Amino acid sequence: MSVRGLPTARERRISTGGIELCVAELGDPTRPTVVLVHGYPDSKEVWSEVATRLAESFHVVLYDVRGHGRSTAPVPLRGGFTLEKLTDDFLAVADAVSPDRPVHLVGHDWGSVQGWEFVTVGRTEGRIASFTSMSGPSLDHFGHWIKRRTMRPTPRRVGQLLGQGAKSWYVYLLHTPVLPELAWRGPLGRYWPGILQRVEKVPQGDYPTASLPQDAARGAWLYRDNVRARLRRPRVDAHAHAPVQLITPTGDAFLSERLYDDLDEWVPRLTRRSLAAKHWVPRTRPDQLGTWITDFVETHEGGADGSGGSGRRQTGARPATGPYAEHFAGRPVLVTGAASGIGRATALAFAAAGARVVAADRDAVGAAGTAEACLLGGALDAWAEVVDVSDEQAMEKLAEKVAAEYGVVDVLVNNAGIGLSGPFLDTSSEDWKKVLDVNLWGVIHGCRIFGGQMAERGQGGHIVNIASAAAYLPSRALPAYSTSKAAVLMLSECLRAELAGRDIGVTAVCPGIVNTNITATARFAGVDEMEEKRRQKKTARLYGLRNYPPEKVADAVLRAVVRNQAVVPVTPEARAAHLLSRVSPGLLRAFARIRPRL
Structure with missing residues (x-):
């Protein structure tokens, strides 16, 4: 029987502790094994999109947790979902x-x-x-996190407890008898x-499956069998023995980011994203x-040379150490005008955060130099692309190439x-056409084409449009430039409103007076x-x-x-002008009449 959403998966049954687990496998069994474990109230099909991507490089294994999907349920249900028994299932x-090699768990x-539980108990080491x-x-x-905040309360810690307590409302309901089962088998399941x-x-798509009401009703015992017992008496040896x-x-x-504030003491080798x-x-x-x-598995699968178990090229000369590495590591980012100035600095900043950087510019040599510097600066990967942003067809071809070879960009x-x-x-x-073609139409092409892919x-x-303080600072010396940047600013505001419902953020950055070569050209x-x-x-x-x-910048x-x-x-001058444009625009208009001395 094929797995819904994974028609090429190979399915088998594994017996353990009086139940049978439904296990699906994809990819080459000789490659490193990645085991995907689903949550509540899901079945293994929640992973179908991720599994398909991982199967290109790994042996991917998904299984229905006991009592879910096509795995059988323990009898009786009470006491059948303890973390100890779930660990037995995982080991089986x-x-x-993967009898001869350790697996990568997700x-x-x-x-x-x-x-x-699996990564902190001794029997899985x-x-x-x-x-x-x-x-x-x-x-x-979590239990230790609660104890620390209740034993030594401060206003901040009390706020964290109350905040997570509010997010955990569903946990209380799942501990009530009968009610969760009735809800899931009734209207909530539909x-x-x-x-x-x-x-x-x-x-x-293929998720959730038709077994959802039954899975959710049985899965309530995950909470009842484990939560109160562990939060009252948390283990003191729960240190991870794997990265x-x-x-x-x-x-x-459902979960506050503050829950992980103390995690470093429990995990010696921790990477945050x-x-x-x-x-x-x-x-x-x-x-x-x-x-x-993929990146994490290959990092911890390769030998001493760091070549990676699946043969993927490890391009960065050093790991990402930038302050934003947890946000951007591995994410595809495209920067136009990347050969020099703000564009080059921005590409290098994303590289330091471990991003996959596409450095685009009409200057081929400059773009190549930026891409090389990105590789040395911590980028997971980097490529140079030559493009004139004012050329709509060239931008469309670039977007097609980037999507096909590197993936749809996360940040433009x-x-x-x-x-x-x-x-x-x-x-x-002609002067007007040149400045508008690049400064405005180049931004329009990027937003329309790459934003459309997103x-x-x-x-x-996320889309970042580099505008200028000139967008809101009138000047008799910069009518064309200021007009182009003011249009970029308003375009950004309009797009931000339109794309918010698609989880695409839009930002207009107004640098001000910055030491770049734009003045020399x-x-x-x-x-x-x-x-x-x-x-x-x-x-x-x-x-x-x-x-x-x-x-x-x-x-x-x-x-x-x-x-x-x-x-x-x-x-500072850009921030001051922005403030004046809102509280005293007449003063800026007066300044605009001053003839600059060049």
């Missing part, structure tokens, strides 16, 4: 599918709760090569798929999970731009070539004296994505 599966929700946890804490760690679609934005990757959805409605998503990430973000799991930074100074009456139509994928993303309308060169040198010298580094870009900020003025 591991011994059957758990979500209650699958993660089980995984924490040597059988687990790595553990990836998402949306499910160790009950022992409405649950629609609830997931509306609230969690889980796409329709752990913690993936934390920042929008999880943070994802802007809700609870059911195996269904809403399978691409990102596939990338992170529309940075490419050119400078143009000079009075309006001296600015020709929307179609349905897994969220800026055009000056209404003057001859000699005068233009003189003004370019003088402007470049002034910007050099200001000496605000592009690296600070890059840091603001990454911070804006993490915080999903709307408009980000960067330099």
Whole structure:
């Protein structure tokens, strides 16, 4: 019988403790084995999208937890779902599918709760090569977390307890007799798929399966058999004996991020990842999970040379150590205008965070140099692509190539731009066309094409448009440039409203006066070539004296994505002008009349 959503899976039955577990396998059995454990009220089909991606590189194993899906249930149910018995099940599966090599364990929700037990008890030591946890804490760690906050209360700790207590409302209900069973076998079981679609934005497909009402009713014993006992008497030896990757959805409605504040003392080898998503990430973000799991498994599967068990190229010369590594490691990011200045600094900042960076620019040599620097700076991978952002067809071809070869980007930074100074009456139509083609149409092409891919994928993303303080700071010397950047700012605001429902954030970054080479290449309308060169040198010298580094803008870009900020003025003068534009626009208009001395 084929597994729903996994037509190529091989299914078998494994007997353990008086029950039979339904186990599905994909991929080459000679490759490293990855075991996926589902949560509540799911069955193994919750992993189908992730499993398909992982099967390209690994031997992937999924099984229905006892009492779920096509696995049989213990009799009686009471006492049949203890963590000790669930550990027996896991060892039976591991011994059957990978008898000679340790397995890489991945758990979500209650699958993660089980995984924490598996990776911290002595009898599984040597059988687990790595553990990836998402949306499910160790009950022992949780118990100690509660005790510390109740024994030494502070306003902050009390707030954390109350916050998690509110998020755990469903746990109390699941401990009530009979009521959960009646709800799941009745109206809740019928409405649950629609609830997931509306609230969690889980796409329709092979999940959930028809066994959901029965699975959820039986699965209530996971809570009843374990939660109160472990929270009252948590183990003091619950230290992980394998490396752990913690993936934390920042929008999880059931678990607070603060639950993991003390995790480092329990896990000697801990890698943290943070994802802007809700609870059911195996269904809403399978691409990102596939990338992170693959990278983590290969990191801990390879030999001393770090080559990786599946032969994947390990390109970075050193691991990601940037402050935003937990947010961006392994995520595909594309930066336009990446050959120099803010674009190059931004690409390198994402590289330091372990991202997979596409450095795009019409300067082929400069883009290649940035990509090489990204590899040396910690990027999981980096590529250079040549493109003129003002060319719509070229941008479409680039997007197709990037999606096919590297995957749909999670973050797009529309940075490419050119400078143009000079009075309006001296600015020709050709000058206007050049600056608008790059500064505005380049951003439009990027947002429409790459943003369209993000929307179609349905897994969220973020678009950063590099505008300018000139977008809200009028100047008689910059009519064309200011107009292009003001349009970018308003476009960003409009897109932010439109794409919010698709979990795609949009940010306009307004740097201000930054020491980049845009001043040396800026055009000056209404003057001859000699005068233009003189003004370019003088402007470049002034910007050099200001000496605000592009690296600070890059840091603001990454911070804006993490915080999903709307408009980000960067330099002090950009922030001051932004404030004045809101509280005293007349003062800015008065300043705009001053003739600049060049």
